[in-house]
Amino acid sequence: MTTTEAVVRDTRTKRQVARDTRRTEAIAHKKLTSKGATIAAVIIAFFWTIPTFGLFVTSFRPGADTQSTGWWTVFVDPKFTLDNYFEALTAGGTSTTLSVAFVNSLAITIPATFLPIALASLAAYAFAWIDFKGRNLLFVFVFALQIVPLQMSLVPLLSLFSNGLTIGDVPVFPGFTLGDMEYSFARVWIAHAIFALPLATFMLHNFIAEIPGDVIEAARVDGAGHGQVFFRIILPLAMPAIASFGIFQFLWVWNDLLVATIFASPGALPITQALNSLSGTWGNRWFLQSAGTFISIIVPLIVFFALQRFFVRGLLAGATKG
Amino acid sequence: MSQVIIDETETSEPPQTTHGADPKGRAITRTLVVVGFALIAALFFLLIFSAPAEDPARIALGPVSLNTFFMWLGDLHPLIQIPIILIAFGAVVAAILVLIEYAPRPGRGYFILRLVACLAVPVLAFMMLRPYSNAVLYVVGIALLSGALLFFADYRSRQGAGYLFQLILFLAPAAIMLLIGLIYPAIATFFKSFFDKTGTDFVGLENYIWVFTNPVGTWSVINTLIWALVAPTLSVAFGLAYAVFIDRARGEKVLKVLVFMPVAISFVGAGIIWKFMYDYRQGEQLGLLNAIVTLFGGDPVSWLAVKPLVNTVMLLIVFIWTQTGFAMVILSASIKAVPVEQMEAAELDGTNAWQRFWNVTVPGIRSSLIVVLTTIAIMSLKVYDIVAVMTGGRDDTTVLGFEMVNQQQRFQSYGHSSALAVVLFLFVLPLIIYNARSLSKQREIR
Numbered sequence: 021m022t023t024t025e026a027v028v029r030d031t032r033t034k035r036q037v038a039r040d041t042r043r044t045e046a047i048a049h050k051k052l053t054s055k056g057a058t059i060a061a062v063i064i065a066f067f068w069t070i071p072t073f074g075l076f077v078t079s080f081r082p083g084a085d086t087q088s089t090g091w092w093t094v095f096v097d098p099k100f101t102l103d104n105y106f107e108a109l110t111a112g113g114t115s116t117t118l119s120v121a122f123v124n125s126l127a128i129t130i131p132a133t134f135l136p137i138a139l140a141s142l143a144a145y146a147f148a149w150i151d152f153k154g155r156n157l158l159f160v161f162v163f164a165l166q167i168v169p170l171q172m173s174l175v176p177l178l179s180l181f182s183n184g185l186t187i188g189d190v191p192v193f194p195g196f197t198l199g200d201m202e203y204s205f206a207r208v209w210i211a212h213a214i215f216a217l218p219l220a221t222f223m224l225h226n227f228i229a230e231i232p233g234d235v236i237e238a239a240r241v242d243g244a245g246h247g248q249v250f251f252r253i254i255l256p257l258a259m260p261a262i263a264s265f266g267i268f269q270f271l272w273v274w275n276d277l278l279v280a281t282i283f284a285s286p287g288a289l290p291i292t293q294a295l296n297s298l299s300g301t302w303g304n305r306w307f308l309q310s311a312g313t314f315i316s317i318i319v320p321l322i323v324f325f326a327l328q329r330f331f332v333r334g335l336l337a338g339a340t341k342g
Numbered sequence: 343m344s345q346v347i348i349d350e351t352e353t354s355e356p357p358q359t360t361h362g363a364d365p366k367g368r369a370i371t372r373t374l375v376v377v378g379f380a381l382i383a384a385l386f387f388l389l390i391f392s393a394p395a396e397d398p399a400r401i402a403l404g405p406v407s408l409n410t411f412f413m414w415l416g417d418l419h420p421l422i423q424i425p426i427i428l429i430a431f432g433a434v435v436a437a438i439l440v441l442i443e444y445a446p447r448p449g450r451g452y453f454i455l456r457l458v459a460c461l462a463v464p465v466l467a468f469m470m471l472r473p474y475s476n477a478v479l480y481v482v483g484i485a486l487l488s489g490a491l492l493f494f495a496d497y498r499s500r501q502g503a504g505y506l507f508q509l510i511l512f513l514a515p516a517a518i519m520l521l522i523g524l525i526y527p528a529i530a531t532f533f534k535s536f537f538d539k540t541g542t543d544f545v546g547l548e549n550y551i552w553v554f555t556n557p558v559g560t561w562s563v564i565n566t567l568i569w570a571l572v573a574p575t576l577s578v579a580f581g582l583a584y585a586v587f588i589d590r591a592r593g594e595k596v597l598k599v600l601v602f603m604p605v606a607i608s609f610v611g612a613g614i615i616w617k618f619m620y621d622y623r624q625g626e627q628l629g630l631l632n633a634i635v636t637l638f639g640g641d642p643v644s645w646l647a648v649k650p651l652v653n654t655v656m657l658l659i660v661f662i663w664t665q666t667g668f669a670m671v672i673l674s675a676s677i678k679a680v681p682v683e684q685m686e687a688a689e690l691d692g693t694n695a696w697q698r699f700w701n702v703t704v705p706g707i708r709s710s711l712i713v714v715l716t717t718i719a720i721m722s723l724k725v726y727d728i729v730a731v732m733t734g735g736r737d738d739t740t741v742l743g744f745e746m747v748n749q750q751q752r753f754q755s756y757g758h759s760s761a762l763a764v765v766l767f768l769f770v771l772p773l774i775i776y777n778a779r780s781l782s783k784q785r786e787i788r
Contacts (some may be wrong), residue, residue, distance in 0.1 A: 033391070044629070048425070057587040057588075057591065058591040058592065060587050061587035061588045061597050062597070063581075064580075064584055064587070064601065065600040065601055068601045068663065068666070069603075070630070071616060071618075071630075071663070072603070072604070074615075074619065074630060075614070075618050078618070088626060089626065089628075090630070090633050091628070092633075098611075112632070123420050123421060124420055126421065126424070127423055127424055129426060130424050130428075131423075131431070134428055134431070138432075139515045139516045139519065140433050140516060142512050142513075143512060143513050143516035143517070146512035150508070152509055160781050161778075162516075162520065163449065163777070163781055164774050164778045165520060165524050165772060167719050167720055167766065167770050168524050168528050169763065169767055169770055171726070171742075171743050171747060171763050171766060172527065172528050172531045172744050172763040172764075172766070173528055173531070174527075174529040174747070175527070175534070175750055175756060176527035176531060177522075177527050180522065180526075180527075187386075187389060191391070191398060191472045191474045191477065192473060192474060192477040192481065193472065193473055193474070193477075194409075195739065196409050196412055197409060197413070203417075203420050203423070204413075204415070204416035205416075205423065206412040206415065206416070210519075210523070213519065214523030217516055218520070218524075221516060226716060245442065245443040245444070245447070245508075245604060246443070246456065247439040247441075247443025247444070247507050250442070275607075275609065275610070276608075277608070277609065277610030277726070277727040277730065278726045278727065278747065281730075281747070281751075282747070292727075294732055295610055296610050296730070299610075299614060306618055306619070306621070306688045309617075310614075310618065312614075313610075313611045313614045316608065316610065316611055317607050317611040318608065319372060320608065321603070321606055323606070324605075324606035325599075332675075335656070336675050
């Protein structure tokens with residue numbers, strides 16, 4: 021390239037430069053993507069969507085039709101109704117109908133998302149910004165706790181809640197007497213909060229440790245204590261991480277069946293549990309099964325589509341290094 | 343270490359004593375702390391060996407206790423409970439933050455505040471649990487002693503008074519929850535696995551023998567191993583292939599969302615969706631799979647009842663269907679982080695797409711691959727919902743994570759249940775060790 025050429029090149033407008041870059045990018049793009057790969061991707065996506073789509077179509081078909089013909093016949097014989105949804109919401113094969121269980125799920129999920137995040141962010145701050153002996157060891161230990169299978173702690177925790185603590189032969193603390201309460205979620209909240217703590221601490225710590233130290237130092241010099249630094253600086257700055265983990269935890273708790281099976285009292289069943297037991301009583305009546313299922317996954321799907329970006333960001337926290 | 347550590351003593355505070363710095367003062371501190379711990383342990387043993395009272399009364403601070411609060415909450419409408427619990431919990435967190443902020447400051451008033459907080463907080467916390475009358479003295483004694491010990495150790499700490507106090511307040515809430523909910527139960531389950539059904543008689547290894555000889559136990563072990571080996575590899579293989587296919591393709595976003603969507607669907611929902619796919623009946627088929635089979639002139643199959651292993655494979659398909667999207671999203675992000683120059687350079691060298699994939703892409707995303715593999719492996723080891731919803735563990739489809747809940751709920755057999763849990767834990771152990779080791783390495787580098 022000669023100097024005159026360089027001068028000429030410099031006289032191009034910004035827009036021209038941008039257009040040229042786009043063009044070269046497009047060429048590179050074309051070279052590196054093949055038509056075959058895209059077709060393969062479309063086929064996989066199609067197969068991945070079919071199961072959900074089939075149940076979705078079934079939930080809008082009149083009950084009698086769903087019992088006699090496959091869902092794919094709607095393309096030649098379209099008939100739609102909303103009756104299945106009304107029936108599924110009010111059908112009570114168990115102690116709770118789906119509509120009650122739906123409200124229960126909300127009452128379980130919102131506090132069970134908030135509690136562990138608050139406690140974990142406190143712990144994460146200490147691990148990130150207060151130096152103490154054995155800090156790394158303790159942090160690795162907390163991280164390792166997330167892999168203790170949930171099933172291992174269910175039975176002892178349940179007996180702790182209901183029978184209290186007895187050391188040797190001496191009763192020390194009684195348990196909670198919540199069995200006869202109408203809507204008691206306390207045990208479910210506590211259990212969910214505990215089981216979420218290791219992962220929450222780990223993820224939030226990854227983010228909080230990356231906050232520049234001089235920001236905190238400046239606040240300390242101005243006379244702020246750890247309490248103020250945490251509340252006024254760390255929390256606002258860590259909001260993206262907190263939000264993405266919050267979505268994660270929300271979906272996780274909403275979709276949980278195991279913890280609810282063990283800890284929820286009969287009146288406080290969440291929607292997963294209610295759907296599971298109703299599913300047994302509905303048997304092969306797919307028009308009810310499908311409507312019930314879509315009632316139960318509507319909230320996660322709304323959360324997923326509305327907040328997808330944050331959700332993905334939460335997934336990627338600390339996962340993609342190098 | 344690129345981190346700035348902020349824990350210098352307050353510059354405004356004149357050192358009251360030299361106990362933080364001189365070796366003699368430190369020795370005294372250490373001795374006293376050890377003595378304090380010994381006293382707490384002594385109280386604890388006294389409590390164990392004290393005579394159990396018949397039907398002891400409960401002592402509470404008037405009508406206020408955690409139990410009465412939860413009972414009062416339990417009578418309200420679920421939607422009203424949400425703001426109440428959030429406000430109550432928020433108040434507790436706010437109180438902790440206020441103490442962290444003010445207590446460490448130098449000066450006489452703050453000194454008294456620290457002292458009061460150290461003594462009152464543990465006592466209040468224990469009293470909220472309504473201790474039995476025969477234990478109340480020991481409980482309050484232990485609470486006061488630990489408070490006093492904390493105060494003393496904090497006052498004489500090398501980093502200045504208030505340092506330890508803050509640290510404990512930051513970490514204690516999470517630590518107590520983990521101790522109660524994960525560490526103690528895991529240890530208790532381990533011991534329970536050597537006792538019989540009701541947890542009274544010691545039976546040695548009998549429960550473990552049951553796990554490996556009884557058909558239910560052996561199937562749960564075999565199936566769990568199949569799950570742990572097949573599910574992660576296939577999910578990651580599909581996820582990776584898909585991520586590569588859609589990389590820079592037209593409509594990448596839409597294609598991503600379609601495969602990622604099952605991640606948001608609960609296993610209960612996924613189980614029903616797929617039960618519908620597998621549906622089997624006489625006459626006209628409603629399930630898509632059997633409809634296709636009959637279309638080609640085959641006989642319909644009751645997929646979830648075909649032993650051995652066919653039904654397990656059917657359950658695995660559901661799990662892989664939900665996890666592929668998860669693997670795809672993470673791998674897709676790390677593929678994007680592989681420098682384009684490398685790809686172009688490889689292309690100029692005349693490599694084909696397959697060689698580029700193996701020699702450029704895969705080494706570039708190795709660490710993400712390992713993270714995804716271990717995460718999905720741990721999930722598949724713990725799987726419960728899919729088996730519970732789709733087969734209820736019938737026809738040899740049971741897995742450890744499901745069978746132990748089943749043993750405990752249906753047969754009240756705590757011994758078997760605990761032994762299954764311990765076996766599951768042993769399966770997860772190598773993954774724990776691997777993860778924790780790589781994490782330690784990372785933290786040493788920082």
